[in-house]
Amino acid sequence: MSLSLGEARDRAAGVSDVRYELELDVRSPDGFRSRAVVEFASGGGDTFLELHRAGSLAVTVDGQKITPGYDGRRVALAGLTAGRHTVVVDARLSYVTDGEGLHTFTDPVDGERYAGAYLGLDIAQRLFACFDQPDLKAPVTLTVHADPSWTVLANGRAASAEGSTFRFATTPPIPSSLVTVVAGPYHSMRWDYQGLPMGWYARRSLAGPLDRDAAELRRVTEVCFDHYARIFDEPFPFDAYDQVFVPDLNWGAMENPGCVTYAEFLLPRGRVTDDDRRRRAMVIAHEMSHMWFGNLVTPVWWEDAWLNESFADYMGFEVAETVAGFPGVRVAFEAAFKPEAQVADLRGSTHPVAPSSADVPDVDTGTTIFDRISYGKGNAVLRQLVTWLGEPDFLAGVNAHLTRHRFANATLADLLSALDAASPRDVRGWAEVWLRQAGHDTIRVERRGDVPVLVRDGIRPHRCTVTAFRPDGVAAGSRLVDLAGEPVELPEWAGLAVLPNAHGETFARIAPDPHSLGVLSRHLTTIPDPLVRAVLWAALLDLDLLAAHLPAEPSPTLITAALDRILNNVVRRTLSPADVPAALDLIAGACATYDGPDDQRALALARGLVWSTRDTALLRRWLEADAIDRGVTLDPDLRWAAVHRLAELGAFDAAEIEAERLRDGTVEGELGAASALAARPSASAKAAAWAAMTSDPDISVTRFRALAAGLWSLSHRELAAPYLPAYLAAAPSLARRGSAFAAAVGRAFPTFPLTDGELDLVRDALRGDVPTVLRRFWLDELDDRTA
Numbered sequence: 024m025s026l027s028l029g030e031a032r033d034r035a036a037g038v039s040d041v042r043y044e045l046e047l048d049v050r051s052p053d054g055f056r057s058r059a060v061v062e063f064a065s066g067g068g069d070t071f072l073e074l075h076r077a078g079s080l081a082v083t084v085d086g087q088k089i090t091p092g093y094d095g096r097r098v099a100l101a102g103l104t105a106g107r108h109t110v111v112v113d114a115r116l117s118y119v120t121d122g123e124g125l126h127t128f129t130d131p132v133d134g135e136r137y138a139g140a141y142l143g144l145d146i147a148q149r150l151f152a153c154f155d156q157p158d159l160k161a162p163v164t165l166t167v168h169a170d171p172s173w174t175v176l177a178n179g180r181a182a183s184a185e186g187s188t189f190r191f192a193t194t195p196p197i198p199s200s201l202v203t204v205v206a207g208p209y210h211s212m213r214w215d216y217q218g219l220p221m222g223w224y225a226r227r228s229l230a231g232p233l234d235r236d237a238a239e240l241r242r243v244t245e246v247c248f249d250h251y252a253r254i255f256d257e258p259f260p261f262d263a264y265d266q267v268f269v270p271d272l273n274w275g276a277m278e279n280p281g282c283v284t285y286a287e288f289l290l291p292r293g294r295v296t297d298d299d300r301r302r303r304a305m306v307i308a309h310e311m312s313h314m315w316f317g318n319l320v321t322p323v324w325w326e327d328a329w330l331n332e333s334f335a336d337y338m339g340f341e342v343a344e345t346v347a348g349f350p351g352v353r354v355a356f357e358a359a360f361k362p363e364a365q366v367a368d369l370r371g372s373t374h375p376v377a378p379s380s381a382d383v384p385d386v387d388t389g390t391t392i393f394d395r396i397s398y399g400k401g402n403a404v405l406r407q408l409v410t411w412l413g414e415p416d417f418l419a420g421v422n423a424h425l426t427r428h429r430f431a432n433a434t435l436a437d438l439l440s441a442l443d444a445a446s447p448r449d450v451r452g453w454a455e456v457w458l459r460q461a462g463h464d465t466i467r468v469e470r471r472g473d474v475p476v477l478v479r480d481g482i483r484p485h486r487c488t489v490t491a492f493r494p495d496g497v498a499a500g501s502r503l504v505d506l507a508g509e510p511v512e513l514p515e516w517a518g519l520a521v522l523p524n525a526h527g528e529t530f531a532r533i534a535p536d537p538h539s540l541g542v543l544s545r546h547l548t549t550i551p552d553p554l555v556r557a558v559l560w561a562a563l564l565d566l567d568l569l570a571a572h573l574p575a576e577p578s579p580t581l582i583t584a585a586l587d588r589i590l591n592n593v594v595r596r597t598l599s600p601a602d603v604p605a606a607l608d609l610i611a612g613a614c615a616t617y618d619g620p621d622d623q624r625a626l627a628l629a630r631g632l633v634w635s636t637r638d639t640a641l642l643r644r645w646l647e648a649d650a651i652d653r654g655v656t657l658d659p660d661l662r663w664a665a666v667h668r669l670a671e672l673g674a675f676d677a678a679e680i681e682a683e684r685l686r687d688g689t690v691e692g693e694l695g696a697a698s699a700l701a702a703r704p705s706a707s708a709k710a711a712a713w714a715a716m717t718s719d720p721d722i723s724v725t726r727f728r729a730l731a732a733g734l735w736s737l738s739h740r741e742l743a744a745p746y747l748p749a750y751l752a753a754a755p756s757l758a759r760r761g762s763a764f765a766a767a768v769g770r771a772f773p774t775f776p777l778t779d780g781e782l783d784l785v786r787d788a789l790r791g792d793v794p795t796v797l798r799r800f801w802l803d804e805l806d807d808r809t810a
């Protein structure tokens with residue numbers, strides 16, 4: 024059982040003023056030593072520290088050795104007197120390979136070992152004995168014993184390094200979930216900026232890509248830093264800012280105070296496209312904003328996870344788009360992230376952007392809150408709030424909130440009172456409909472005569488841009504409209520097509536009238552503003568629209584978003600199994616136009632072609648040339664995608680896959696090969712994949728995911744479908760390893776359409792004892808397939 028809200032409230036009532044002094048010894052590859060000196064004030068009575076599966080355990084309380092109650096999760100501290108106490112917990116713990124705890128990774132390129140503490144909800148207890156809840160923030164003073172040749176990074180500024188002992192400065196109060204240590208022979212770029220030591224780091228075997236992108240990474244870091252220094256009253260809250268690309272991170276990035284960790288896909292080995300650069304800048308801006316949202320001011324409990332993630336997601340896109348030099352990132356948000364949030368908001372599992380604490384009764388439920396509602400919808404809703412309030416009032420309220428609760432915890436009510444005081448508008452009324460209620464409105468276009476009229480079906484006020492179009496698709500004008508209960512007539516645009524929310528300021532389903540729909544879908548790809556096209560692609564996408572317009576769409580961002588959404592939402596989930604082959608042929612036909620003057624557009628289409636085509640000669644030609652036909656080099660990722668598709672089509676055997684693995688030599692090559700072997704259309708290949716997924720209790724999340732991607736072949740469901748019952752039977756126990764692995768098991772659900780009988784098997788399985796995180800994935804899969 025994960026920590027419950029009631030337990031957290033009780034403990035916070037009795038424990039305060041916590042400090043940690045930690046000592047970690049990571050010199051042995053077979054396990055690590057964790058010694059925590061925990062100082063705190065107690066109101067008297069019983070409490071507990073969390074510590075996950077300690078191998079050996081020695082505990083003293085105020086200098087007296089005790090033998091505490093310990094169940095593998097909690098160290099009981101019984102009968103404390105009121106006053107200050109010092110508890111020392113010295114333990115031997117295990118490394119992990121699932122990215123939850125002190126993760127260990129050995130690089131196949133050079134045999135070098137890396138260790139990194141990847142924490143999060145309920146995971147700090149896998150690193151050290153602690154009060155593992157967000158409202159018991161504490162200063163941390165850390166010492167690490169590691170190979171003297173290694174780079175060792177942590178939340179605080181490096182204080183000294185003597186031999187194998189690395190010491191760090193004491194941090195300000197931080198939540199346990201955001202403690203980190205990163206250690207290994209990292210390649211680096213370090214510099215000082217505005218008095219702060221900064222750095223970018225990557226594995227030694229990724230030195231080339233890090234050096235290639237170093238100037239851009241440094242520039243984006245500095246621009247974001249300057250921007251936040253300008254808009255926030257509170258100065259940067261920590262004493263260093265290191266950013267590290269780490270292996271096997273389960274999240275895109277993690278906002279540890281002073282030491283942000285990034286997943287390595289953000290440092291591509293192959294070509295870095297403009298979309299890659301925009302996304303990375305967005306993530307850098309997102310994580311840095313967390314230094315204020317989440318780190319300086321932290322939620323009391325996980326129902327306010329959105330206070331971290333919605334703000335950071337909004338800031339990430341906004342700052343990348345308007346400040347950091349990456350216009351176009353908002354196009355990706357409108358075309359990909361926002362429509363996925365709308366899908367999530369229609370499921371049974373949707374929830375208010377800001378749920379109540381009672382809706383998050385334990386940490387496992389908290390884990391499921393880190394979803395498309397808290398990120399994508401919350402981001403969109405905050406953009407609507409800024410449009411509605413005006414940025415000056417919004418920032419005034421936010422700054423008052425950050426200053427009032429600096430280095431402490433706060434709730435939605437605290438934020439609302441600060442915003443309310445800063446604005447003449449009814450912020451509490453706005454929050455009631457936008458933040459406290461799930462679901463979204465529809466904005467329809469009707470006609471009175473030929474005058475367009477905007478009508479809202481729903482309960483929320485909307486302020487958004489409406490754009491009118493002539494019959495030839497040329498824009499005739501735009502204006503900002505406030506829409507609430509009363510319909511809004513647009514007599515100046517009589518007879519014209521209109522598109523509400525043309526710039527995406529609000530979060531609503533858009534339903535144009537038949538006239539507008541006709542004009543807009545006819546001229547979709549000739550509308551010059553890609554943001555308007557993004558809104559249209561998102562609103563109108565289906566297989567027919569894709570076939571008609573993809574070949575003429577100029578934006579690689581929009582091509583990628585449309586293909587991803589068609590594959591995941593339509594082909595994999597809502598088609599009947601018999602219709603899949605024809606759909607793949609139709610997509611391949613639309614993508615076969617990849618030959619053109621724009622390399623990045625060609626790459627985006629080639630990525631769609633590679634999973635849909637049946638043309639094995641074409642894919643073999645690509646591999647031989649190491650390029651798509653017109654000379655655009657194959658990225659390692661695209662090369663593996665071609666190998667995977669050839670294997671799936673039965674046109675690439677195990678020996679050829681092995682030769683590709685050796686040619687690549689990296690961990691990505693290992694995973695690509697595992698996935699391609701699993702994708703081969705034979706019963707023995709599927710059996711081997713399933714055995715590999717389930718026989719090794721220490722299998723990494725990345726390997727499990729690669730094997731699942733091969734097992735559930737869209738083109739050979741008859742070979743893979745027999746594994747559905749086995750998957751449903753094995754998944755609950757596999758998922759008990761931890762929340763990240765539970766999510767990996769949930770994502771390993773079959774990625775092809777299921778028959779009614781197969782859907783019934785899933786419903787039956789859900790009647791059993793299914794862990795919270797896994798259950799959420801299965802319920803969402805059922806919703807997506809039966810909507």
Ligand SMILES: [Zn+2]
Nearest residue numbers: 309331332335
């Ligand atoms: Zn975040």
